[in-house]
Amino acid sequence: MNYDWTLWGLFILLGLATTLPRASFIVLGERAALPESLQKALRYAPAAALAAIVAPDVFVTGGELTVLSPRLAAAVAAVLAALLFRNPWLPFIAGMGVLWGVERLLLAWMG
Template structure:
């Protein structure tokens, strides 16, 4: 690719991401949103986060894409601790601790 093509892609991507953000912040930011839309937007993190985390647990790049029992166990512990305690930090530390211990024990 030529330098011009690369810079064109960078500029167009920047403009595109600006317009996406501006559509929410600049155009809608000062307006009251309908209740049904606010109710639906509450589910966005719950829908996006598993989509980001699940591939890293099931097909982790660190193992060449093969399922790893340590990562599955850490994810399960994180889910259980998070559900039982309703505490994000407790769930994160429990999952990280489980992953650390199992990676060192199983290695």
């Protein structure tokens, strides 16, 4: 590590770069209202953003699009568990169970 003390300066800059977007409107509050139509549109932010973070995790392996993968099977299991049952832990159990199961099966298949 050749940064030494610069490394701590870098951490502080990174802290600012990550905290300012998060704090922006929470701190400004009423003084910086977004237009009504934008606010309406923002209701779709969580769905769009969560899907944009999840989809590459599920459909991309090493930069390549993979339609059939243990992670896709695991994601399907987690979605079904979340849709069909109210137990909040079940999607984790189902998803990780399927992920490990399918990975072991593939390993056994390929010898």
